Amino acid sequence: MPLPDDAVRPEPARHPVPDALAHLAGVWDVTRTVVDLGDGFEGRFVGTTVFSALPAPDEGGLLHHESGTFTWRGVARPAERTLRFLPGDEPGTARVEFADGRFFHGLDLRTGTHTVDHPCARDLYSGAFEVYDADRWRSRWRVGGPAKDLLLVTDYVRGPGSGGAGAR
Template identity: 50%
Template sequence: MPAEPDAATVPGDPYPVPDAAAYLAGRWTVDRTVLDVRTGTQGTYRGTAHFRPEGDGTAPGVLLHVEEGELTWNGTTAPATRTLRLCPRPDGTADVTFADGRPFHDLDLRTGHWTTRHPCAADLYDGEFTVVSPGEWHLRWQVGGPAKTQLLCSVYRKTSARGPDGGLPSSP
Protein backbone atom coordinates (compact mmCIF):
# COMPACT_ATOMS: atom_id res chain seq x y z
CA MET A 1 0.00 0.00 0.00
CA PRO A 2 2.49 2.70 -1.20
CA ALA A 3 0.19 5.75 -1.45
CA GLU A 4 1.31 7.64 1.64
CA PRO A 5 4.74 9.29 1.95
CA ASP A 6 7.08 7.87 4.56
CA ALA A 7 8.05 9.88 7.63
CA ALA A 8 11.31 11.02 6.01
CA THR A 9 9.41 12.94 3.32
CA VAL A 10 6.75 14.47 5.55
CA PRO A 11 7.62 18.10 6.28
CA GLY A 12 7.98 19.59 9.73
CA ASP A 13 6.06 22.75 10.47
CA PRO A 14 3.61 24.04 7.86
CA TYR A 15 4.55 27.23 5.99
CA PRO A 16 1.98 29.99 6.72
CA VAL A 17 0.40 31.69 3.71
CA PRO A 18 -1.37 35.02 4.39
CA ASP A 19 -3.09 35.13 0.97
CA ALA A 20 -4.12 31.82 -0.65
CA ALA A 21 -4.80 33.31 -4.11
CA ALA A 22 -1.49 35.20 -4.25
CA TYR A 23 0.39 32.07 -3.18
CA LEU A 24 -1.33 29.74 -5.65
CA ALA A 25 -1.24 32.06 -8.69
CA GLY A 26 0.95 30.66 -11.46
CA ARG A 27 1.96 27.24 -12.73
CA TRP A 28 2.62 24.11 -10.69
CA THR A 29 3.60 20.56 -11.52
CA VAL A 30 1.33 17.89 -10.02
CA ASP A 31 2.32 14.37 -8.98
CA ARG A 32 -0.57 12.36 -7.55
CA THR A 33 -1.10 8.81 -6.41
CA VAL A 34 -4.61 7.40 -6.44
CA LEU A 35 -5.24 4.33 -4.32
CA ASP A 36 -8.39 2.22 -4.38
CA VAL A 37 -8.25 1.01 -0.79
CA ARG A 38 -10.75 -1.79 -1.36
CA THR A 39 -8.85 -3.46 -4.20
CA GLY A 40 -5.31 -2.22 -3.55
CA THR A 41 -5.15 -0.87 -7.10
CA GLN A 42 -2.94 2.20 -7.42
CA GLY A 43 -2.66 4.71 -10.23
CA THR A 44 -0.72 7.90 -10.87
CA TYR A 45 -1.53 11.29 -12.28
CA ARG A 46 1.20 13.57 -13.64
CA GLY A 47 0.50 16.97 -15.05
CA THR A 48 0.32 20.68 -14.42
CA ALA A 49 -1.95 23.01 -12.51
CA HIS A 50 -2.33 26.60 -13.66
CA PHE A 51 -3.97 29.14 -11.36
CA ARG A 52 -4.74 32.09 -13.63
CA PRO A 53 -7.16 35.01 -13.69
CA GLU A 54 -10.58 34.09 -14.98
CA GLY A 55 -10.77 35.29 -18.58
CA ASP A 56 -14.17 36.96 -18.85
CA GLY A 57 -13.52 39.61 -16.19
CA THR A 58 -16.96 39.19 -14.60
CA ALA A 59 -15.47 38.18 -11.25
CA PRO A 60 -12.35 40.25 -10.52
CA GLY A 61 -9.73 38.40 -8.50
CA VAL A 62 -11.17 34.96 -9.26
CA LEU A 63 -8.58 32.41 -10.39
CA LEU A 64 -9.27 29.44 -12.60
CA HIS A 65 -7.49 26.30 -11.38
CA VAL A 66 -6.94 24.23 -14.52
CA GLU A 67 -5.24 20.84 -14.24
CA GLU A 68 -4.10 18.97 -17.33
CA GLY A 69 -2.15 15.74 -17.40
CA GLU A 70 -2.29 11.99 -17.72
CA LEU A 71 -3.82 9.40 -15.42
CA THR A 72 -2.36 5.91 -15.47
CA TRP A 73 -4.73 3.31 -14.04
CA ASN A 74 -4.70 -0.47 -14.49
CA GLY A 75 -2.00 -0.21 -17.17
CA THR A 76 -3.91 2.34 -19.25
CA THR A 77 -2.84 5.98 -19.61
CA ALA A 78 -5.41 8.59 -20.62
CA PRO A 79 -5.66 12.40 -20.60
CA ALA A 80 -7.27 13.84 -17.46
CA THR A 81 -8.35 17.41 -16.80
CA ARG A 82 -10.34 19.38 -14.27
CA THR A 83 -11.21 23.02 -13.74
CA LEU A 84 -12.07 24.68 -10.43
CA ARG A 85 -12.54 28.32 -9.45
CA LEU A 86 -10.71 29.95 -6.54
CA CYS A 87 -12.73 32.93 -5.24
CA PRO A 88 -10.55 35.01 -2.86
CA ARG A 89 -11.92 36.70 0.24
CA PRO A 90 -10.47 39.93 1.69
CA ASP A 91 -8.96 38.07 4.68
CA GLY A 92 -6.68 35.90 2.48
CA THR A 93 -8.91 32.83 2.54
CA ALA A 94 -10.93 31.61 -0.45
CA ASP A 95 -13.98 29.68 -1.56
CA VAL A 96 -13.30 26.91 -4.06
CA THR A 97 -16.10 26.08 -6.48
CA PHE A 98 -16.52 23.74 -9.38
CA ALA A 99 -16.22 25.33 -12.84
CA ASP A 100 -20.02 25.76 -12.99
CA GLY A 101 -20.06 27.67 -9.69
CA ARG A 102 -21.33 24.90 -7.38
CA PRO A 103 -19.63 25.05 -3.97
CA PHE A 104 -16.75 22.63 -3.34
CA HIS A 105 -14.90 23.72 -0.17
CA ASP A 106 -13.36 26.64 1.66
CA LEU A 107 -9.60 27.20 1.87
CA ASP A 108 -7.60 28.89 4.63
CA LEU A 109 -3.82 28.55 4.35
CA ARG A 110 -2.95 31.26 6.89
CA THR A 111 -1.43 28.67 9.27
CA GLY A 112 -0.07 26.58 6.39
CA HIS A 113 -2.44 23.73 7.17
CA TRP A 114 -6.15 23.31 6.43
CA THR A 115 -8.69 20.51 6.60
CA THR A 116 -12.04 20.56 4.86
CA ARG A 117 -14.94 18.25 4.03
CA HIS A 118 -17.12 17.96 0.94
CA PRO A 119 -20.22 15.74 0.74
CA CYS A 120 -20.78 14.56 -2.84
CA ALA A 121 -23.94 12.48 -3.33
CA ALA A 122 -23.33 9.33 -1.23
CA ASP A 123 -19.57 9.99 -0.95
CA LEU A 124 -17.65 12.07 1.56
CA TYR A 125 -14.38 13.80 0.67
CA ASP A 126 -12.07 14.76 3.56
CA GLY A 127 -9.28 17.06 2.38
CA GLU A 128 -6.03 18.12 4.02
CA PHE A 129 -3.87 20.91 2.61
CA THR A 130 -0.31 21.43 3.89
CA VAL A 131 1.99 24.16 2.60
CA VAL A 132 5.61 23.05 3.08
CA SER A 133 7.51 25.94 1.45
CA PRO A 134 7.06 28.92 -0.87
CA GLY A 135 7.20 26.50 -3.79
CA GLU A 136 5.51 23.29 -2.59
CA TRP A 137 2.22 22.18 -1.07
CA HIS A 138 0.57 18.82 -0.48
CA LEU A 139 -3.06 17.81 -0.82
CA ARG A 140 -4.57 14.62 0.54
CA TRP A 141 -8.17 13.58 -0.14
CA GLN A 142 -9.68 10.59 1.62
CA VAL A 143 -12.86 9.52 -0.15
CA GLY A 144 -15.43 7.18 1.32
CA GLY A 145 -18.79 6.02 0.14
CA PRO A 146 -20.88 2.95 -0.52
CA ALA A 147 -19.13 2.18 -3.82
CA LYS A 148 -15.60 3.49 -3.21
CA THR A 149 -12.86 4.05 -0.69
CA GLN A 150 -9.96 6.02 -2.15
CA LEU A 151 -6.91 7.92 -1.06
CA LEU A 152 -5.52 10.64 -3.33
CA CYS A 153 -2.15 12.15 -2.37
CA SER A 154 -0.83 15.06 -4.44
CA VAL A 155 2.36 17.10 -4.39
CA TYR A 156 2.30 20.49 -6.14
CA ARG A 157 5.60 22.19 -7.00
CA LYS A 158 5.89 25.70 -8.41
CA THR A 159 7.50 25.87 -11.82
CA SER A 160 10.50 28.17 -12.07
CA ALA A 161 9.54 30.00 -15.26
CA ARG A 162 6.76 32.54 -14.69
CA GLY A 163 5.58 35.43 -16.79
CA PRO A 164 3.86 38.62 -15.54
CA ASP A 165 0.44 36.89 -15.40
CA GLY A 166 1.83 33.96 -13.40
CA GLY A 167 2.05 31.79 -16.50
CA LEU A 168 4.98 30.75 -18.61
CA PRO A 169 6.87 33.63 -20.17
CA SER A 170 6.24 34.37 -23.82
CA SER A 171 8.90 33.63 -26.42
CA PRO A 172 11.27 36.50 -27.21
Protein backbone atom coordinates in the same frame (compact mmCIF):
# COMPACT_ATOMS: atom_id res chain seq x y z
CA MET B 1 -2.88 -2.38 2.29
CA PRO B 2 -5.38 -0.03 4.01
CA LEU B 3 -4.08 3.23 5.41
CA PRO B 4 -5.22 4.58 8.78
CA ASP B 5 -8.27 6.87 8.82
CA ASP B 6 -6.03 9.74 9.94
CA ALA B 7 -4.04 9.54 6.68
CA VAL B 8 -5.48 12.89 5.59
CA ARG B 9 -4.46 14.76 8.73
CA PRO B 10 -1.98 17.50 7.88
CA GLU B 11 1.46 17.65 9.40
CA PRO B 12 2.23 20.66 11.61
CA ALA B 13 2.17 24.03 9.87
CA ARG B 14 5.27 24.58 7.82
CA HIS B 15 4.67 27.75 5.86
CA PRO B 16 1.82 30.12 6.72
CA VAL B 17 0.28 31.76 3.65
CA PRO B 18 -1.29 35.17 4.32
CA ASP B 19 -3.10 35.24 0.94
CA ALA B 20 -4.07 31.90 -0.64
CA LEU B 21 -4.90 33.34 -4.06
CA ALA B 22 -1.65 35.29 -4.37
CA HIS B 23 0.30 32.22 -3.28
CA LEU B 24 -1.37 29.82 -5.72
CA ALA B 25 -1.15 32.06 -8.80
CA GLY B 26 1.16 30.66 -11.48
CA VAL B 27 2.17 27.29 -12.88
CA TRP B 28 2.59 24.15 -10.76
CA ASP B 29 3.97 20.73 -11.69
CA VAL B 30 1.59 18.11 -10.30
CA THR B 31 2.04 14.48 -9.26
CA ARG B 32 -0.95 12.62 -7.81
CA THR B 33 -1.15 9.10 -6.43
CA VAL B 34 -4.60 7.51 -6.25
CA VAL B 35 -4.93 4.37 -4.13
CA ASP B 36 -8.09 2.28 -4.16
CA LEU B 37 -8.12 1.12 -0.55
CA GLY B 38 -10.67 -1.58 -1.36
CA ASP B 39 -8.55 -3.56 -3.81
CA GLY B 40 -5.08 -2.00 -3.46
CA PHE B 41 -4.82 -0.72 -7.05
CA GLU B 42 -2.73 2.40 -7.44
CA GLY B 43 -2.92 5.00 -10.17
CA ARG B 44 -0.83 8.04 -10.98
CA PHE B 45 -1.51 11.44 -12.51
CA VAL B 46 1.35 13.59 -13.82
CA GLY B 47 0.71 17.01 -15.28
CA THR B 48 0.47 20.73 -14.75
CA THR B 49 -1.92 23.03 -12.93
CA VAL B 50 -2.16 26.65 -14.03
CA PHE B 51 -3.79 29.20 -11.73
CA SER B 52 -4.58 32.21 -13.95
CA ALA B 53 -6.64 35.35 -13.35
CA LEU B 54 -10.40 35.01 -13.84
CA PRO B 55 -12.01 37.59 -16.12
CA ALA B 56 -14.79 39.96 -14.97
CA PRO B 57 -17.09 39.62 -13.11
CA ASP B 58 -14.84 37.33 -11.03
CA GLU B 59 -11.87 39.67 -10.87
CA GLY B 60 -9.57 38.81 -7.99
CA GLY B 61 -10.21 35.10 -8.44
CA LEU B 62 -8.21 32.38 -10.17
CA LEU B 63 -9.06 29.78 -12.78
CA HIS B 64 -7.46 26.44 -11.84
CA HIS B 65 -6.86 24.30 -14.92
CA GLU B 66 -5.14 20.94 -14.49
CA SER B 67 -4.07 18.77 -17.42
CA GLY B 68 -1.87 15.75 -17.82
CA THR B 69 -1.90 11.97 -18.01
CA PHE B 70 -3.66 9.63 -15.59
CA THR B 71 -2.55 6.00 -15.55
CA TRP B 72 -5.00 3.58 -13.95
CA ARG B 73 -4.81 -0.22 -14.10
CA GLY B 74 -2.07 0.00 -16.72
CA VAL B 75 -3.95 2.32 -19.08
CA ALA B 76 -2.71 5.89 -19.60
CA ARG B 77 -5.26 8.51 -20.62
CA PRO B 78 -5.33 12.30 -20.94
CA ALA B 79 -7.04 13.92 -17.95
CA GLU B 80 -8.02 17.45 -17.01
CA ARG B 81 -10.20 19.40 -14.62
CA THR B 82 -11.13 23.00 -14.01
CA LEU B 83 -11.98 24.73 -10.73
CA ARG B 84 -12.58 28.35 -9.75
CA PHE B 85 -10.83 29.90 -6.74
CA LEU B 86 -12.58 33.07 -5.55
CA PRO B 87 -11.84 35.40 -2.64
CA GLY B 88 -13.19 33.90 0.58
CA ASP B 89 -15.27 35.54 3.29
CA GLU B 90 -12.15 36.43 5.30
CA PRO B 91 -9.08 38.22 3.89
CA GLY B 92 -6.48 35.76 2.59
CA THR B 93 -8.91 32.84 2.24
CA ALA B 94 -10.50 31.34 -0.87
CA ARG B 95 -13.81 29.83 -1.92
CA VAL B 96 -13.26 26.87 -4.24
CA GLU B 97 -15.97 26.11 -6.79
CA PHE B 98 -16.42 23.55 -9.53
CA ALA B 99 -16.25 24.95 -13.08
CA ASP B 100 -20.06 25.25 -13.14
CA GLY B 101 -20.11 27.44 -10.02
CA ARG B 102 -21.18 24.81 -7.46
CA PHE B 103 -19.47 25.20 -4.08
CA PHE B 104 -16.66 22.68 -3.42
CA HIS B 105 -14.91 23.88 -0.25
CA GLY B 106 -13.29 26.78 1.54
CA LEU B 107 -9.52 27.16 1.72
CA ASP B 108 -7.63 28.91 4.52
CA LEU B 109 -3.85 28.50 4.36
CA ARG B 110 -3.02 31.29 6.84
CA THR B 111 -1.61 28.72 9.29
CA GLY B 112 0.00 26.63 6.54
CA THR B 113 -2.56 23.82 6.89
CA HIS B 114 -6.28 23.40 6.33
CA THR B 115 -8.78 20.55 6.62
CA VAL B 116 -12.20 20.33 5.02
CA ASP B 117 -15.04 17.89 4.31
CA HIS B 118 -17.12 17.77 1.12
CA PRO B 119 -20.14 15.46 0.90
CA CYS B 120 -20.65 14.13 -2.63
CA ALA B 121 -23.77 12.02 -3.10
CA ARG B 122 -23.34 9.25 -0.51
CA ASP B 123 -19.54 9.57 -0.29
CA LEU B 124 -17.53 11.93 1.90
CA TYR B 125 -14.37 13.65 0.69
CA SER B 126 -12.14 14.62 3.64
CA GLY B 127 -9.35 16.91 2.53
CA ALA B 128 -6.17 18.27 4.06
CA PHE B 129 -3.81 20.88 2.65
CA GLU B 130 -0.20 21.41 3.76
CA VAL B 131 2.13 24.18 2.58
CA TYR B 132 5.79 23.23 2.91
CA ASP B 133 7.40 26.41 1.60
CA ALA B 134 6.81 29.09 -1.04
CA ASP B 135 7.16 26.57 -3.87
CA ARG B 136 5.74 23.25 -2.54
CA TRP B 137 2.38 22.18 -1.15
CA ARG B 138 0.27 19.03 -0.91
CA SER B 139 -3.39 18.09 -0.86
CA ARG B 140 -4.72 14.80 0.49
CA TRP B 141 -8.25 13.56 -0.04
CA ARG B 142 -9.65 10.50 1.71
CA VAL B 143 -12.83 9.46 -0.08
CA GLY B 144 -15.11 7.04 1.71
CA GLY B 145 -18.61 5.75 1.24
CA PRO B 146 -20.59 3.09 -0.54
CA ALA B 147 -19.26 4.03 -3.98
CA LYS B 148 -15.59 4.79 -3.23
CA ASP B 149 -12.75 3.98 -0.85
CA LEU B 150 -9.81 6.06 -2.09
CA LEU B 151 -6.80 8.04 -0.97
CA LEU B 152 -5.59 10.79 -3.33
CA VAL B 153 -2.30 12.52 -2.52
CA THR B 154 -1.26 15.39 -4.78
CA ASP B 155 2.10 17.15 -4.64
CA TYR B 156 2.49 20.58 -6.23
CA VAL B 157 5.88 22.11 -7.08
CA ARG B 158 6.05 25.59 -8.55
CA GLY B 159 6.86 25.21 -12.23
CA PRO B 160 9.42 27.06 -14.31
CA GLY B 161 8.30 30.40 -15.66
CA SER B 162 5.61 30.94 -13.02
CA GLY B 163 7.29 34.09 -11.80
CA GLY B 164 8.15 32.87 -8.32
CA ALA B 165 6.07 32.60 -5.19
CA GLY B 166 2.90 34.59 -5.22
CA ALA B 167 3.26 35.82 -8.79
CA ARG B 168 0.12 37.05 -10.46
